[in-house]
Amino acid sequence: MTVPAIQIEDLTKDYPAGFLNTKKKRSLESLTMQVEEGEAFGFLGPNGAGKSTTMKLLMGIIFPTSGSAKILGRPISDVEMHKDIGYLPEQPYFYDYLTASELLDYFARFYGFSAAERKARVEKMLKKVGLETAGKIQLRKYSKGMLQRVGLAQAILHQPKVVILDEPMSGLDPIGRREVRDIILELKRDGRTILFSTHILTDAEMLCDRVGVIVGGKLQGVGRPDEIVGLKAQGMEILFEADTGNAKTAAILAKAAKSGSRYALHVPEESLYLTLDELKAAGAKITSVAQIKPTLEEYFMHLVEKDRAQAAAIEVHGK
Amino acid sequence: MSRILSVALNTFREAVRDRVLYNLVFFALLMMVAAVFVGQISLGIESTIIVSLGLSAISIIGLLIAVFIGVGLVSKEMEKRTLYALLAKPVRRWEFLVGKFGGLVLTLTVNTMAMAAGLFLALLFVKHSFEASDATILIAVYFILLKIAIVVSLALLFSCFTSPLLAILFTAGLYVAGLFIHEMRNLSGSKVSPAVQAFFSWISYILPNFENFNVMAAAAHGKAVPGILILQNTAYAAIYCAIVLAAASVVFSRRNLK
Ligand SMILES: Nc1ncnc2c1ncn2[C@@H]1O[C@H](COP(=O)(O)OP(=O)(O)O)[C@@H](O)[C@H]1O
Numbered sequence A: 001m002t003v004p005a006i007q008i009e010d011l012t013k014d015y016p017a018g019f020l021n022t023k024k025k026r027s028l029e030s031l032t033m034q035v036e037e038g039e040a041f042g043f044l045g046p047n048g049a050g051k052s053t054t055m056k057l058l059m060g061i062i063f064p065t066s067g068s069a070k071i072l073g074r075p076i077s078d079v080e081m082h083k084d085i086g087y088l089p090e091q092p093y094f095y096d097y098l099t100a101s102e103l104l105d106y107f108a109r110f111y112g113f114s115a116a117e118r119k120a121r122v123e124k125m126l127k128k129v130g131l132e133t134a135g136k137i138q139l140r141k142y143s144k145g146m147l148q149r150v151g152l153a154q155a156i157l158h159q160p161k162v163v164i165l166d167e168p169m170s171g172l173d174p175i176g177r178r179e180v181r182d183i184i185l186e187l188k189r190d191g192r193t194i195l196f197s198t199h200i201l202t203d204a205e206m207l208c209d210r211v212g213v214i215v216g217g218k219l220q221g222v223g224r225p226d227e228i229v230g231l232k233a234q235g236m237e238i239l240f241e242a243d244t245g246n247a248k249t250a251a252i253l254a255k256a257a258k259s260g261s262r263y264a265l266h267v268p269e270e271s272l273y274l275t276l277d278e279l280k281a282a283g284a285k286i287t288s289v290a291q292i293k294p295t296l297e298e299y300f301m302h303l304v305e306k307d308r309a310q311a312a313a314i315e316v317h318g319k
Numbered sequence B: 001m002s003r004i005l006s007v008a009l010n011t012f013r014e015a016v017r018d019r020v021l022y023n024l025v026f027f028a029l030l031m032m033v034a035a036v037f038v039g040q041i042s043l044g045i046e047s048t049i050i051v052s053l054g055l056s057a058i059s060i061i062g063l064l065i066a067v068f069i070g071v072g073l074v075s076k077e078m079e080k081r082t083l084y085a086l087l088a089k090p091v092r093r094w095e096f097l098v099g100k101f102g103g104l105v106l107t108l109t110v111n112t113m114a115m116a117a118g119l120f121l122a123l124l125f126v127k128h129s130f131e132a133s134d135a136t137i138l139i140a141v142y143f144i145l146l147k148i149a150i151v152v153s154l155a156l157l158f159s160c161f162t163s164p165l166l167a168i169l170f171t172a173g174l175y176v177a178g179l180f181i182h183e184m185r186n187l188s189g190s191k192v193s194p195a196v197q198a199f200f201s202w203i204s205y206i207l208p209n210f211e212n213f214n215v216m217a218a219a220a221h222g223k224a225v226p227g228i229l230i231l232q233n234t235a236y237a238a239i240y241c242a243i244v245l246a247a248a249s250v251v252f253s254r255r256n257l258k
């Protein structure tokens, strides 16, 4: 049994709030979860759910109110373990008086690489994130998307075993998103452990071995993307074309939804054949029969609705 | 050690790129005007005026940079969130602090050396030659640097737990208070109560004591400074900075970044 790459136990974070910081606002509530070695784990949740808080706790940028966490079997307070970790902060911002090459070279120094090695790595990373022509431009002139790319480059510069990415796709155009997706897939192929947060479900569906859904500071569920979706009761969807003038079809058509020349009918699995028979009798032309799978998005919305009161509170505090 | 050095060198690079050293232009102009002007009046005290003026300017410019840049060293990185990526590297918070301190002290050393060179040029212009006693000017410059280092450490400490504006006020306040150490220790005989006297005498040992750092008069008149004073001041500044930086590290290491 190998140790999990990231092991979080009962992690709780309160932020001071209110007049003169006399009150406390719980942003993360007893989070317990694990990310296995070599796994790509998607941390899903709406804005203000506590995703960034969790990642900042893991990186020692803020400190937990209670609970603990280990990365690669070592407590998060152990800064030396950062040798094996890469972190992309949310909406990253870097020293604007440096160029991208200078910044990466500066960061590379903390890993003890030789000058030649630093140079080679910096070049390679700039190329990887598509900034090879912008390496000599000061970061103050960078767009948000370019900063995001630099952020990704500095996170994977030292080939870390564990990569923690806070909203890696935000601020990017469709091409940028695609490139970042490819980089994450490559990291995955290399066997690195990836924890990334997003509020965009398709990204998570495409990249993750497992996802954890967090709302209002509480973890609502963890599982494989398809597993999580499979949790909900399913039904069948029948698409058909039919004659509106037919008296026999009228009863069925009343239940169906019309889109263009077609009708769609949702029925429970057990009454599928009965309905098909009825449609056949009415002379309808059946074009497709398919299982209804709720998307991750629907599951997500379902959880968010469940937690609506809390979500509303988050909106007030959120940006 | 190499981590601290990396942070320090980057801090120096930042100061250079943010044009901190441009103050040298102002100093150069001041020295040129003074040299020409003093050369005109020629009362036999030209070099005294040049040295006093030059050392005062070196001290004031250095202190201003120490306070204003010193307070921003850490708070700017917290404010702009540039610290997030850096602290994710294998670097401890105290190493970052010490590196920042070292970087600004390095910047100020370069800056002060350049100003001292300017002062000697101005002196050469009015006197046409140097004497051995002019070496005291170098000692005065060195003491100013020690003083500046202490001020940087204080600015750093305050910026670790208050807003930049308050940190500037506190640092400046402590510096000014440090100029009145002598008075605080000699309150006896005045009308204040013994409790207040005890308080001030106690506090006078916490405040930075710059009494022995001012050898401007000796430098201006070409008098020698005892070697033991150099040793004593160096030790005082080193210990004072170490204690203040240790305190700053304790505060900063517990701080939740925003
Ligand atoms: N520095 C802070 N001070 C006070 N509250 C904060 C701070 N940072 C985050 N929060 C609050 O904590 C909650 C979680 O925030 P965050 O972790 O950033 O969410 P997410 O990354 O999932 O969007 C939010 O309600 C947010 O307002």
Ligand SMILES: [Mg+2]
Residues within 6 Å of the ligand: A048, A051, A052, A053, A090, A166, A167
């Ligand atoms: Mg976030």
